[in-house]
Amino acid sequence: MAIFTILQYSFIQNAFLAGTCVAIIAAVAGYFMVIRGLTFAGHALPNIGFAGAAGAVLLGIDPVIGLYIFTIGASLGIALLGREATERDTSIGIIMTFALGLGILFLSLYSGYAERVYSILFGQVVGISSADVLITAISSILTLGILLVLFRPLLFSSFDPEVAEARGVPTRFLAMIFLILIAITVSLSVQVVGALLVFTLLIGPAATAARIVQRPLWAIILAIILGVSYTWLGILFAANSTWPVSFYIATLSFGVYLPVRLLSPLWIGRRARKLAITRQNTSLSPGSPAEWEQSDSVPTTGRVPGSTR
Numbered sequence: 001m002a003i004f005t006i007l008q009y010s011f012i013q014n015a016f017l018a019g020t021c022v023a024i025i026a027a028v029a030g031y032f033m034v035i036r037g038l039t040f041a042g043h044a045l046p047n048i049g050f051a052g053a054a055g056a057v058l059l060g061i062d063p064v065i066g067l068y069i070f071t072i073g074a075s076l077g078i079a080l081l082g083r084e085a086t087e088r089d090t091s092i093g094i095i096m097t098f099a100l101g102l103g104i105l106f107l108s109l110y111s112g113y114a115e116r117v118y119s120i121l122f123g124q125v126v127g128i129s130s131a132d133v134l135i136t137a138i139s140s141i142l143t144l145g146i147l148l149v150l151f152r153p154l155l156f157s158s159f160d161p162e163v164a165e166a167r168g169v170p171t172r173f174l175a176m177i178f179l180i181l182i183a184i185t186v187s188l189s190v191q192v193v194g195a196l197l198v199f200t201l202l203i204g205p206a207a208t209a210a211r212i213v214q215r216p217l218w219a220i221i222l223a224i225i226l227g228v229s230y231t232w233l234g235i236l237f238a239a240n241s242t243w244p245v246s247f248y249i250a251t252l253s254f255g256v257y258l259p260v261r262l263l264s265p266l267w268i269g270r271r272a273r274k275l276a277i278t279r280q281n282t283s284l285s286p287g288s289p290a291e292w293e294q295s296d297s298v299p300t301t302g303r304v305p306g307s308t309r
Contacts, residue, residue: 006239015125015235015245018133021140022188023201023227028147029185030206030227031220032178036158040089041078041179042202044096045186046195048074051103053120058106063117067190070099071183079176123194123246125235136188143184146177154178155216193246200246201227204253211264226256 006012033042052070053063074095081091107117119127128136147154157164157171165171189198205226209219234248 006236010130011127012235012239014128014130014133016232018128018136019125019231019235020228021133021137023205023231024224025140025143025147025185026189026201027205027209027223027227028144028220029182030202030204031210031216031223032147032154032158033182033202034206034210035216036178038088038179038182039199039203040092041075041182042186043199044092045071045074045183046190046198047096047103048099049183049187049190050117050121050195051099051106053117054103054106054110057117058110063120064187067120068184068187071187072180074099075179075183076176079172079179119194120190121195122244123190123197125193125245139184139188143181143188146181150174150177193249197246197250200250200253201231204250204257205230208253208257208260211260211268226253230256 007016030042033039049067049071052066052068054066055070056063056066059066077095078088078091081087081095153164153169154174157169157174161171185202186198189201193200205223206219208226209222213219213222230249230252233252234245237243237248238245
């Protein structure tokens with residue numbers, strides 16, 4: 001099947017639309033996850049969501065509903081139990097293991113074949129319907145809109161939480177809202193790459209972009225470009241082979257991140273040296289306070305006070 005011929009099929013078009021929406025929101029949320037040190041939460045929430053999907057199948061309802069309930073509930077629990085950074089990872093680990101235990105119980109009690117649950121575990125973007133695409137697009141737009149509204153205070157509290165809190169920024173409330181947004185993003189991303197590989201779209205593009213550029217806005221834009229590129233190429237490759245989409249997306253993400261990670265110390269160190277030289281030149285430039293102080297301490301006659309001929 002020719003690469004561009006497959007674009008005429010509706011299920012491929014749905015996959016591209018849903019994958020693009022998920023890649024964009026995952027890149028934006030993923031950048032804040034990286035700088036806030038919440039990558040473990042990005043790993044735990046999909047596993048917790050899988051338990052919710054298994055419980056929903058047991059109750060005879062849509063697994064996506066259970067996915068949303070468990071991920072959002074877990075994000076609230078993480079925000080309440082792990083207020084301090086040292087407590088957060090512990091809370092995430094305990095909540096994740098408890099949820100996984102529940103998921104195993106739900107699957108053992110279910111007598112049928114939980115096909116929808118396993119599709120959530122491994123992802124099935126090429127099987128997404130038009131209704132799912134609409135729901136994904138609406139959820140992505142709403143989540144992205146909230147992130148844009150909270151962009152400046154969220155960025156401030158991410159880089160310097162102590163100063164942000166001292167200036168009246170509600171850092172704990174922002175942390176809770178952001179964890180809920182992560183839960184929604186995870187629930188959306190699971191439909192594309194599955195719970196096992198959702199880390200790929202959340203962390204891969206953002207971590208790569210953060211090592212290439214320093215400015216937050218440029219890093220987010222680059223992360224979006226990378227995430228969308230991985231998704232599109234993964235869908236195209238999977239449509240022309242028997243291998244799954246998630247494998248291609250994960251491979252592309254790893255293949256780009258690895259050389260960037262190995263080579264980034266070269267330009268990061270160069271930037272640091274240039275910044276140090278710039279600061280040194282600024283502090284010693286003509287008219288600087290340091291030079292004013294030095295010129296005021298030396299008489300105009302050229303003699304140092306206290307010296308004799």
